[in-house]
Amino acid sequence: MDATEYTIKQISVFSENKPGRLAAIAGALQAEKINILAFSIAEANGFGVVRALVDKPEAAYEKLNAMGFMVSFTDVIAVKMRDVPGGLFEMASILSEADINIEYSYAYSGREAAVLILRVDRVDAAVEEILARGGTLLSAAEFS
Numbered sequence: 001m002d003a004t005e006y007t008i009k010q011i012s013v014f015s016e017n018k019p020g021r022l023a024a025i026a027g028a029l030q031a032e033k034i035n036i037l038a039f040s041i042a043e044a045n046g047f048g049v050v051r052a053l054v055d056k057p058e059a060a061y062e063k064l065n066a067m068g069f070m071v072s073f074t075d076v077i078a079v080k081m082r083d084v085p086g087g088l089f090e091m092a093s094i095l096s097e098a099d100i101n102i103e104y105s106y107a108y109s110g111r112e113a114a115v116l117i118l119r120v121d122r123v124d125a126a127v128e129e130i131l132a133r134g135g136t137l138l139s140a141a142e143f144s
Contacts, residue, residue, distance in 0.1 A: 001124075001127070001128055001131070001135075002143065003123055003124040003127040003128070004022050004126050004140070005139050005140065005141075006127050006137040006138070006139055006140060007071050007076075007077065007127075007140055008053060008075070008076050008077065008078055008125045008138075008140045008143050009057040009074075009122055009140070010051055010052065010053055010057075010073065010074045010075070010076045010115075010117070010119075011051070011052050011054060011057055011060050011071055011072070011073060011074075012049055012050070012051050012062055012071065012072050012073070012074055013025055013049065013050040013051075013052070013064055013069050013070070013071050014047065014048070014049050014069065014070040014071075014072075015047065015048055015049075015050065015069060015070075015096070016046065016047055016048075017043050017046050017047055017048040020045070020141055021048070022050065022083050023042070024067070025050055025064065025069070028064060028067055029054065029060055029062050029063070029064075030080045031063075032056070032059055032063050034054050034055060034059055034060050034063070035054060035055040035056075036052050036053075036054055037052075037053040037054060037055060037143055038052065038106065038108050038115070038117055039051060039052035039053070039054045039106075040052075040106035042104075047083075048132070051074070051104075051106070053076075053078075053117065053143050054143075054144065055144055056144070057073065061073065062127060074119060075119075075123055076116050076117050076118060076119050077116050077117075077118050077120070077123060077130075077137055078111045078116070078118075078137065078138040078142075078143070079091050079115065079116045079118060079136070079137055079138075080112075080114075080116070080132055080135075080136040080137070081113065081114050081116050081135075081136060082113065082116055083109050083113055083114035087106075087114055088116065091116055091130070091135065093139060094129055094130055094133050094135060095118075095120065095126055095130075098125060098126070098128075098129040100120050100121065100125055100126045100129065101120060101121040101122075101144065102118055102119070102120055103119045103120060103121060105117055105118045105119065115138065
């Protein structure tokens with residue numbers, strides 16, 4: 001089984017937490033015609049990290065890096081889950097039972113299903129467990 005089919009390149013942008021920083025990031029991506037598919041923001045001690053799935057991660061990296069932002073890539077997976085009470089429990093249980101740690105996650109809900117974006121400590125094992133237990137992963141190609 002090749003987990004790379006399901007491994008998605010997330011960009012992480014580190015920035016001061018002050019007015020206008022998110023607008024600068026979003027504006028730069030807009031100017032490059034880069035679509036933001038999902039994102040989250042976390043804050044600690046006056047700094048923030050914007051984690052985003054975009055349709056052109058390499059171009060986003062280049063643009064934001066050129067603007068002076070500290071940008072990195074992180075491998076994540078996107079799990080399609082039932083958008084009902086207990087949907088998150090089902091996915092979290094699969095990983096817990098396989099002793100796979102969820103380092104962080106964020107989710108979005110669409111018309112067809114909810115999607116859980118996961119950063120886990122063992123991507124290959126997580127992909128294998130989710131697929132073996134009947135879960136549905138979105139392919140990396142679906143985010144390009």
